[in-house]
Amino acid sequence: MLRGYKSIYNGNQALFVIDGVPVDNTSVNSANQMSGGGYDYGSPASDINPDDIESITVLKGAGATALYGSRGGNGVILVTTKKGKKGLGITVNSTETWSQMDKSTFPKYQNQYGAGYGQFYNDPSGYFFYFDVNGDGKPDLVTPTTEDASFGAKFDPSLMVYQWDAFDKTSPNFGKATPWVAAKNGPATFFRSPISTNESILITNNTDQGDFKLGYTNSVDRGIIPNSSITKNQIEFGADHNITSKLTVGAHMNYFRTDGIGRGGTGYDGTNSDNRNVLTNFREWWETNVDVRELKQAYQRNQANTTWNMADPQDGDYSAIFWNNPYWVTEHNYETDARNRYIGDVHASYKPTNWLTFTGSVSLDTYSELDEERYDVTSIGVPYYSRFNNDYAETNYNLLANVDKNLGHDFNLKALLGTNIRRDYFNNIYASTNGGLIVPGVYSLSNSLVTPLAPTENDQFWEVNGLFAGATLSWKNMITLDGTIRRDQSSTLPKANNTYYYPSVSAGFVFSQLLKDWTWLSYAKLRASYAEVGNDAPVYQTLDTYNINSPFGSAPQTALSNVKKNNELRPERTRSSEIGLELSFLDNRLGFDGTYYNGLTFDEILPVNVSSATGYTNEYLNAGSVRNKGVEISLLGTPVRTQNFSWNIRVNWSRNVNKVESLYTDGSGNEAKNLELGSFQNGESINAPLGGSLGTIEGSDYTYLNGQKVVQANGQYQLTATNNHVIGNTNPDWIGGVNNEFRYKNFSFSFLIDVRKGGSVFSQDMAYGLATGLYPETVYNNDLGNPVRNSLADGGGFIRPGVTANGQPNTKRIAADNYTAFGYVYLPDRAFIYDASFVKLREALIGYTLPQSVVSKLGPVKGVTLQVIGHNLWIIYKNLPYSDPEESLSAGNLQGIQEGAYPAVRSISFNLKATF
Amino acid sequence: MKKKAIILGIAAATMLSACKKDLTSLNVNPKNPSSVPSYTLFTGAEHSLANTMTSSNVNLNIFRLIEQQWEETTYTDESNYNLKSRAIPDNVWNAFYSNVLVNLEQAKKVIPTDVTDAAQQKNEIAIADILQVYTYYYLVTTYGNIPYSQALDITKPFPKFDDQKTVYYDLLTRLDNDIAALKANASGASYGAADVIYGGDPTSWQLFANSFKLKMGITIAGYDNAKAQSEVESAVSTANGNTGVFTSNSQNAMFTYLSATPNTNPIWVDLVQSGRQDFVANSTLIKLLQPGNGIPSDPRLPYCFTVNNAGVYAGGAPGANVSFGGNSKPSGPLLVSGSIGKITNPDFPADLLDYPEVEFNLAEAAARGYNVGGTAASHYDAGVLASEEFWGVSPSAAAAYLAQPNVAFATAFNPAAPTTVLTPLQKIALQEYLALYNRGWDAWILTRRLNYPVLVAPPTAQSAFPVRFTYPVNEQEVNVTNYNQAAAAIGGDAVTTRLFWEVQ
Secondary structure, eight states, rough: OOOOOOOOOSSOOOEETTTTEEEOOOOOOHHHTTTSSSSSSOGGGSSSOOOGEEEEEEOOSSGGHHHHHHGGGGEEEEEEEEOOOEEEEEEEEEEEEEEEEEEOOOOOOOSSSSSSSSSSSSSTTTSSSEEEESSSSSOEEOOOOTOOOOOOOOEEEEEEEEOOOOOTTTTTTTTTTEEOOOSSOOGGGGGGOOEEEEEEEEEEEEEEEEEEEEEEEEEEOOOSSOEEEEEEEEEEEEEESSSSSSEEEEEEEEEEHHHEOOBBOOOOSSSGGGGGHHHHHHHHOOOOOHHHHHHHHHHHHSOOOOSSSSSEGGTTTEEEEOOOOHHHHHHHHHHHEEEEEEHHHHHHHEEEEEEEEEEEEEEEEEEEEEEEEEOOSSSOOOOOEEEEEEEEEEEEEEEEEEEEEEEEEEEEEEEEEEEEEEEEEEEEEEEEEEEESSSSSSSGGGGGOOOOEEEEOEEEEEEEEEEEEEEEETTTTEEEEEEEEEEETTSOOGGGGGGGEEEEEEEOOOOOGGTOOOOTTEEEEEEOOOOEEEEEOOTTTTSEEEEEEEEEEEEEEEOSSSEOOOOOOOOOEEEEEEEEEEEETTTTTTEEEEEEEEEEEEEEEEEEOOOOGGOOEEOOOOOOOEEEEEEEEEEEEEEEEOEEEEEEEEEEEEEEEEEEEEOOBBSSSOOOOOEEEEOOOSEEEOOOTTTTTTEEEEEOOBEEEEEEEBBBTTTBBBOOOSEEEEEOOOSSSEEEEEEEEEEETTTTEEEEEEEEEOOOEEEEEHHHHHHOOOOOGGOOBBSSBBBBBBBBGGGGEEEEEOOOTSOOBOOOEEEEEEEESSSTSSSGGGGEEEOOEEEEEEEEEEEEEEEEETTSSSTTEEEOOOEEEEEEEEEESSTTTTOOTTOOOOSSSOSEESSOOOOEEEEEEEEEEEEE | OOHHHHHHHHHHHHHHHHHHHHHHGGGGGGTTTTTOOHHHHHHHHHHHHHHHHHHTTTTTHHHHHHTTTESSSSSOOOGOOOTTTTTHHHHHHIIIIIIIIIIHHHHHHHHHHHHOOOHHHHHHHHHHHHHHHHHHHHHHHHSSSEOOOTTTTTTOOOOOOHHHHHHHHHHHHHHHHHHHHHTTTTTTTOGGOOOOTTOOOHHHHHHHHHHHHHHHHHHHTTOOOHHHHHHHHHHHHOOOGOOSOSSSGOOOEOOOOSTTTSSSSSHIIIITOOOOOEEEEEEHHHHHHHHHHOOOTTTTTHHHBOOOOOOOOOOOOTTTOSSSSTTTOOOOTTTTTTOOOOTTSTTTOOEEEEEEEEHHHHHHHHHHTOOOSOOOHHHHHHHHHHHHHHHHHHHHHHHHHHHTTTTTTTTTTEEEEEEEEOOOOHHHHHHHHHHHTOEEEEEEHHHHHHHHHOOOOOTTTTOOOOOSSSHHHHHHHHHHHHHHHHHHHHSSSSSSSSOOTTTO
């Protein structure tokens, strides 16, 4: 996302353009996944092989839209792949990457208390199940296996307890009581430290006749979760041939094959499938007495879902009640995905004179993918197999005329006239078993316990026809004036409103040309621009349709869609202006680039929340406007520049302020005050409130008296009655980065530090994990010097800071001997909002290029480079405990909620590149 | 060169004109229809209504917990009246308005265009309207003032809230019109198999409408006795071809689920299919069904609950964390093998209105001096026997139960508080509460109306006992002006604000 959320609902992702071909980056993640749940299938742009990238240009302003259309309105990322220099060149590249969990982003567990929610069970202490296990006629202490929390009995090695493994027939502890102690191997044991590989070869040849390129890449990315990897194979081929000095033709074709397995489940997703994400288990609902290594051994011994979370050991029901064995999850309940993708184009350019070029091209990005999900028999809930076949194609037809002509000595004119037709096609079908699986481990639709329901089909066409023109006039390399206009006609808007125009103008003034006496000033440019962008609607939002639901027996069932469509939609609009200053001093050793921008998106096409008493939950309207304004500053410095040694510093800093200026108003002047974008497990939500920021977190809050939290007579806080109180804002105050690069002869060393200041994140993981007593925060000595978990009678408990209803300090001590003390139970959502600031050592690199004197002795070898690259090496500073504040449920507008967050991964790569 | 430029120009023009086909036609969704037969909307809405009323999902229907029929084992938030975390007020509102009411409304709009027979049109519209009245009854008794006169109209995205009493009385008028229409076309056709409850039988629906009118009349008896009396008496009247109310369990409004997913009873989904162990019996209800102290247990007990691991009936304390194994569970062999109930069977029907409830309403009417034929005692007896029969108890066992001093109308007392002398209405309320087992929503209306039986306040409760739901957060945020007016009009948007018929 560049420069803030412009659109409340639609994607705010920049458009990727690879060698002139716009490529799809539509995530297939369901809406459900974005609010937590389901697998994160990533986004198709990740198909691009980083080793093949020559350069990346980021176009942030709306000015990029004349050429790339509305989709460029969120910015364009232009990727240029490697071309090769004159003559035959062969490059071999090999990278081995070692990854490991960043421990600062994973829970620390308290190690003093074990399984349970409190004194709720039937042994005399109240902490254990109590029934005869060994057959001596006397009841025994048994772990409360059903209780996925650690608010139970204090660990005591002399206390012998029948734990889950005492009921596993193959366990060495079968039928044995074992000491009541904290597990030696906690959940961190679950994660592995894999080695990933990336190998590629690229052959290029560049001659006067044209150029040629052939490459192959194989990469295997192994995840830190067992049984997870993404394998990619890519073949690329491209050639241009100069038929005459005026006519060049060429074609590129890239083939990508991507195979994924074991991508992580995300967040919570309702009916018992939380188990697809083992992190919800580890971070929220866990028993600290459970040894993960023993779970692994149990899985390996039994090849079965032998779980610590046994439903009813007393009655011989050892199946899972809420949580499966995590190894069972990764080995049996995994997804796989396979994608065949082709990206390519054919193009021709004709240059009848030296100032005029015609270019024509047809480009295609098409893929078909199959995503399969599995949930095996004996997992809790409903076993299933599902498959999602997804076909996508985008075709672009382009025709361009370019003029580049000097008019006299001082003027230069560049002009552009072009047309673009874009056709998008989505076709997918989702089918699933119904009611369970017949045979365990067989993942096919025919293995459905009950007759499968009709699959869900989706068939979408989308066409946008564009016509555009632009001209740039420059005078003496000092003043540049630029103007563009584009006309689009889109299939997704009603006929009367489907054509729209958007212009842009910009000006540049290199005023250093007038200050040539100031020798310390190398370059100075002032620039200003104004641009409009029009955008169309999502597909199929103009005409009302019904949903056909699966029949009730033989009775067909239908229903109105909950979203009211609108046949009077107009294009949505963005107007933005920016002004920038570029300065460079002292022979370019010091540089400055600053931009201020101010953009307003209005008439936004939104499925606004209406009162559901209308019978609809949402209605598509042109409603809402969002303003983004901000500053971007870059500083460049070269403190040292000598023959053998140089030091470059680059500092980036940006701040974006986002404001929802209007939502929508009905005919009688009633105005909605908020638009909810997504709501989550604990009742917290991400919103676009009127007058506030898009990305505002709402939830329940404390109530306050003169700024003090109000405590009720029972010692618990008085909470708000509803969940619509502003408790946070996901937008950062500013973000920045500092990159230092040193070169000494053939060595290079650089490191990048990223900083984010402000913004908030809601942690469901803390809301639950503090309740279930997993974290050290729930074990301490209280103001009386006693363990807080002691009973009140034993001097435990604590006093919630705050005042009573009449303003007196609260003195009521409450018990902390069960799960209600620290977590979500009696605390508002506000209590689990954390500052998302961080300082990270994002990347460090050491490189060495073999000196030419050595290379020349290596026969055909032309160059050898060695690099050691570290990624995400160190989170230097953060406020969110046990997690990476950047971790999120999904890309998209719903950021700032952590539910079952994955730990961050640090990695070190060794890269060897040889050219021949 | 010029020639080539012209050629390219022509090529560009051709390219664009090649796309001159109707772009707009691309935006017609080929997979979803723009019109459907009216009866399919009716089936969907009826199914959705049955699901909402029957569900045990903690995101939607938590009334078994609030009414202390069931108790949650580990995750006890809803048993402790936490309505907000799961946005339950929003979910109920949406389920009624945007899944049930709007589709019935749409069916009523489409019926005149796709049903040709005049009598059938009238019957189908009347039946759809009866289900709308039924749905609005639960909305108005759950929230108070609600959007009504401007509801179900997308041209008013911010509908005003109507006064709860005005809505309620208008629903009664609508019922009368529906009854009249069904009476006039009793021999006409209707939905047939698209109506899962009564197969479209107009007479059955007339019985249903009268029985529901009886219920609606009794609901306001404490507030407007005269209105209640006239509604009740006209509902039970069998003069002039009026059907009167239910007279046997065979007339109950049962939505019979299928044994195959996804058309099963939602209780089975939550309790059996999920594999979770979230719900057990509540000690409040177990104490009434199994009083001990020499008083025989209610013969309905094994049909309502299973025994626990130790082979006895036990219920969890309200609001507490309780064990699954140590307590009774809702009865059914798929949840606990050997148990004889059917509640957790996938094809266990949803019960939208039944004969036992009708008899208790008649008993109450008689106790209030309305002319409904019979006495409070005779209807009370019939209600108890009908409920026992409903759950599967044999006539002899039911008769023996009715003869117990704690049950017989003359001597009935609350076994949980034997020394308290019960008023006739409390006696009726106590047995009706038992008869409304598994129909938590109706039990909630009963205990709010008659303030009996008295439920146990969970010591860990997050609020006072909710006598209404707060308005959905969505209304508070988008329908701001009307929400504020409604909240002020009912005396504050709190769970403790009494609704107009909840007379203390």
